[in-house]
Amino acid sequence: MKHLLDPMDISVEEIDGILDLADKIIEDPLKYSEVCSKKKLATLFFEPSTRTRLSFEAAMMELGGNVIGFAGADNSSAAKGESVADTIRTVECYADIIAMRHPKEGSALVASLNAAVPIINAGDGGHQHPTQTLTDLLTIRSLKGRLDNLTIGLCGDLKFGRTVHSLIRAMSRYQNIRFILISPKELKVPRYVKEDVLKTNEKVTYEQYERLEEIISELDILYMTRVQRERFFNEEDYVRLRDSYILDAPKMERAKSDMIVLHPLPRVNEIAVEVDNDPRASYFKQALYGKYARMALIMTMLGVNA
Numbered sequence: 001m002k003h004l005l006d007p008m009d010i011s012v013e014e015i016d017g018i019l020d021l022a023d024k025i026i027e028d029p030l031k032y033s034e035v036c037s038k039k040k041l042a043t044l045f046f047e048p049s050t051r052t053r054l055s056f057e058a059a060m061m062e063l064g065g066n067v068i069g070f071a072g073a074d075n076s077s078a079a080k081g082e083s084v085a086d087t088i089r090t091v092e093c094y095a096d097i098i099a100m101r102h103p104k105e106g107s108a109l110v111a112s113l114n115a116a117v118p119i120i121n122a123g124d125g126g127h128q129h130p131t132q133t134l135t136d137l138l139t140i141r142s143l144k145g146r147l148d149n150l151t152i153g154l155c156g157d158l159k160f161g162r163t164v165h166s167l168i169r170a171m172s173r174y175q176n177i178r179f180i181l182i183s184p185k186e187l188k189v190p191r192y193v194k195e196d197v198l199k200t201n202e203k204v205t206y207e208q209y210e211r212l213e214e215i216i217s218e219l220d221i222l223y224m225t226r227v228q229r230e231r232f233f234n235e236e237d238y239v240r241l242r243d244s245y246i247l248d249a250p251k252m253e254r255a256k257s258d259m260i261v262l263h264p265l266p267r268v269n270e271i272a273v274e275v276d277n278d279p280r281a282s283y284f285k286q287a288l289y290g291k292y293a294r295m296a297l298i299m300t301m302l303g304v305n306a
């Protein structure tokens with residue numbers, strides 16, 4: 001695997017390998033604490049981030065490696081008008097692997113075409129976010145014990161939410177996945193995402209709902225998402241749609257006792273704080289799994305072993 005731009009860049013076998021390695025790291029982290037010594041990760045974040053950037057950096061540090069980079073385009077030469085291609089050609093002189101987040105769809109592809117070192121897409125606009133997907137898959141496999149035979153509800157901004165696009169792509173390759181898409185009409189999953197998935201698995205079906213209450217009782221996983229304010233064309237539409245879904249205790253009462261609630265975070269209003277105390281709320285555990293998934297990914301992409 002040279003670059004990771006999209007979940008489809010890795011086979012199901014490779015995903016299983018990364019998740020198995022993450023499990024081993026969780027069991028015995030000390031064994032891996034020096035495997036990346038003398039290696040450097042560059043984190044180039046042209047867009048805000050808490051979990052993705054810090055978990056990448058913590059992951060590299062826990063592997064004994066070093067981290068360089070910037071958080072915010074204003075702190076880089078992008079503010080002077082430098083292109084992504086030139087930034088990458090420069091950073092590869094200083095780092096062995098690069099994780100990049102950028103507001104433009106396709107920017108990770110541009111980076112990869114100009115890079116001699118592996119590029120990891122840490123989010124490109126409203127397009128894809130494959131390392132969040134590895135995080136989600138590790139969380140689901142750890143908490144539910146399987147990645148097949150699941151009914152997964154994706155709720156909120158399914159149009160601009162890149163984590164949703166990547167998760168659908170990845171999960172569609174497992175057996176017997178029932179996708180329940182819960183969104184306002186304006187924020188449905190884009191057609192290209194669904195059509196692309198059908199090319200690899202024509203059996204995939206999607207059920208569309210507008211009300212979470214109608215269907216929550218059937219879900220094994222509820223994946224909540226934030227309405228992506230920064231991708232809207234006007235503020236009025238955002239304000240009208242931002243509180244379309246608020247998961248609260250009465251709604252949780254209708255759900256299965258072993259349903260898990262995931263959210264890539266950050267949360268705004270879509271999950272009431274009261275839900276955090278429910279044992280089914282798993283979004284902060286998910287953030288922790290993100291570090292282990294990224295440790296396993298970095299090791300795999302750099303070809304290092306314990």
Ligand code: NCD
Pocket residue numbers: 051052123129132162163225226264265266
């Ligand atoms: C997500 C993202 O950046 O796409 N956050 C994350 O990486 N955990 C989700 C979001 O910003 O809503």
